[in-house]
Amino acid sequence: MKCKRLLALALAAALCIVAAACGTKNNAPDTPAKTDTPTAAPGGTQTVGDTGDGTVREDGSYVPGQVDRLRLTYNGNVSSALYVTSAAQLPDYPELSAYDDAFFKDHALVLVQESVSSGSVEVGIESVSLKADHTAVVALTHQGPGEGQVGTADMATWLLWAEVDTGLEDYQWTVANPALESQLSQY
Numbered sequence: 001m002k003c004k005r006l007l008a009l010a011l012a013a014a015l016c017i018v019a020a021a022c023g024t025k026n027n028a029p030d031t032p033a034k035t036d037t038p039t040a041a042p043g044g045t046q047t048v049g050d051t052g053d054g055t056v057r058e059d060g061s062y063v064p065g066q067v068d069r070l071r072l073t074y075n076g077n078v079s080s081a082l083y084v085t086s087a088a089q090l091p092d093y094p095e096l097s098a099y100d101d102a103f104f105k106d107h108a109l110v111l112v113q114e115s116v117s118s119g120s121v122e123v124g125i126e127s128v129s130l131k132a133d134h135t136a137v138v139a140l141t142h143q144g145p146g147e148g149q150v151g152t153a154d155m156a157t158w159l160l161w162a163e164v165d166t167g168l169e170d171y172q173w174t175v176a177n178p179a180l181e182s183q184l185s186q187y
Contacts, residue, residue: 064162067125070095074155077115081138081173084109085166096161108168112138112160112175120144120151123158136171 070093082089085108090096099109114123122143129137140160145151 062128062164064125064128064164067160067162068095069123069161070159071119072113072157072159074115074157078113078157079115079175080113081136081175082111083136083164083168083171083173084111085169091159093159104166106166108164108166109161110136110138110164110173112140113157114140114160114175115155115157116142117155118144118151119154119156120149121156123160125160125162128162128164130168130171134171136168136173137176138173139176 084090084104086104087100090099090109091111110125110128112125116123122141124141124143126139126141129139131137
């Protein structure tokens with residue numbers, strides 16, 4: 001009898017965990033209002049989002065309108081940003097095949113690879129800021145499972161990409177990782 005009660009209790013607990021993990025969550029970030037006239041980046045005159053579909057904040061940072069992502073095979077911890085100006089620079093993933101030479105005549109992409117301790121962590125690009133020292137800082141967001149939800153124990157690497165302006169080749173692109181708020185990962 002004791003064994004049946006323990007088994008029933010374990011089954012009920014497992015069902016609660018599964019139900020919590022299957023629940024829906026709303027992780028939509030607050031989006032600042034779109035401005036008609038982009039504001040200059042601190043220390044400079046160019047903004048990173050003149051050609052994109054995002055918004056430029058009053059401080060000059062750019063919030064991409066659309067950030068696409070792809071889960072990659074985890075092969076160790078990675079946190080990097082790459083400014084891409086031609087189709088030849090793109091990694092070979094079918095999801096990036098729509099970006100051809102015609103796209104790169106007037107546009108560029110920023111590609112970010114970010115590893116996290118759980119595949120349940122939603123990674124996003126919060127903003128891109130151009131600094132006076134010719135550093136382009138990509139600020140990320142990490143959103144874990146919501147209250148009452150269970151995270152997975154799998155490590156994950158995400159590839160994120162967003163449209164940015166051309167002409168930013170001389171900037172050193174870095175990632176401001178929210179897990180390491182006091183540090184910038186430079187690549």
